[in-house]
Amino acid sequence: MILGALEGGGTKMVCAVGDETGRIREQVSIPTRTPEETMPAMIDYFRDKGISALGIATFGPIDVHRDSPDYGKVLNTPKLPWQNFNIVKPFEEALGVPVGFDTDVNGSCLGEVTYGAARGLDCVVYFTIGTGIGAGIYINGKLAHGMLHPEAGYILLRVSPKDPAGSICPFHDCCFEGLASGPSIEKRWGAGAKELKDRMEVWDLESEYIAQAMVDVIMTLSPQRIILGGGVMHQQQLFPSIRAKVTRMLNGYLQTRELSDMEHYIVPASLHDDQGIMGAIRIAEMALQGQ
Ligand code: ADP
Numbered sequence: 001m002i003l004g005a006l007e008g009g010g011t012k013m014v015c016a017v018g019d020e021t022g023r024i025r026e027q028v029s030i031p032t033r034t035p036e037e038t039m040p041a042m043i044d045y046f047r048d049k050g051i052s053a054l055g056i057a058t059f060g061p062i063d064v065h066r067d068s069p070d071y072g073k074v075l076n077t078p079k080l081p082w083q084n085f086n087i088v089k090p091f092e093e094a095l096g097v098p099v100g101f102d103t104d105v106n107g108s109c110l111g112e113v114t115y116g117a118a119r120g121l122d123c124v125v126y127f128t129i130g131t132g133i134g135a136g137i138y139i140n141g142k143l144a145h146g147m148l149h150p151e152a153g154y155i156l157l158r159v160s161p162k163d164p165a166g167s168i169c170p171f172h173d174c175c176f177e178g179l180a181s182g183p184s185i186e187k188r189w190g191a192g193a194k195e196l197k198d199r200m201e202v203w204d205l206e207s208e209y210i211a212q213a214m215v216d217v218i219m220t221l222s223p224q225r226i227i228l229g230g231g232v233m234h235q236q237q238l239f240p241s242i243r244a245k246v247t248r249m250l251n252g253y254l255q256t257r258e259l260s261d262m263e264h265y266i267v268p269a270s271l272h273d274d275q276g277i278m279g280a281i282r283i284a285e286m287a288l289q290g291q
Pocket of ligand 1: 129131132183232233234235
């Protein structure tokens, strides 16, 4: 079966064709400009590929509720040309196949659950820590939507007394994204995150914020595994430090098999940065199955 996948990002739209095993046969990147420019290019790409369904995993906020009049729309995104644009309808009309639609991070979470580090589990949280921070949540065997969809990149944290700069978020003075995204690290320490690799204090503070967020998620959602992806998490030295701080912050309150094996509990993304596009393949398959 041939399935189409679209991972929508602020700088590029990754369009791919694959099959239900998650194998990507081919993919292209199309720059994210205005919908008027970018949509026809994406539709042209998919038009003659013989796909049975399309899965879209995109930046948000978006309306993912099928019974809503705004279903398929990108909502109040800072990417202004896309505000209120319905990204689903033009594909349905032009391609005549079922189209599934979810957030980029829910897509990545689903990719890991279906093909990667969280196979076989039914409560999983995926965080991307990159230009922004976002979370995909898979709970009781389904992606979480709720009133909109989770926006766990904006959970509020306690600002560390060791933090020389604080949050860069225009909305919140202590949210996870404002304190721990790539641009926040770069503004605080005055250099690219990659160039800061050997500065211990950078990763000590970063792991402190990530650990706080992990504890909040552990206490609220009780995930069986947490997966951390995104550019910043390429700093592999963060993992041991996050795990140790989470254990310290939990302070023995929870005793579970999962938490006693931290190395398999808080883990890196496993699909070589293809988790988003592979998740979109699975979203396409689910759309075909009417899920
Ligand atoms: P996006 O979030 O835009 O989809 P990424 O997940 O690659 O893309 O995140 C980009 C951010 O991650 C930038 O702020 C960049 O500085 C940071 N980043 C990318 N690679 C690394 C790395 N190897 N180490 C630390 N930070 C990185």
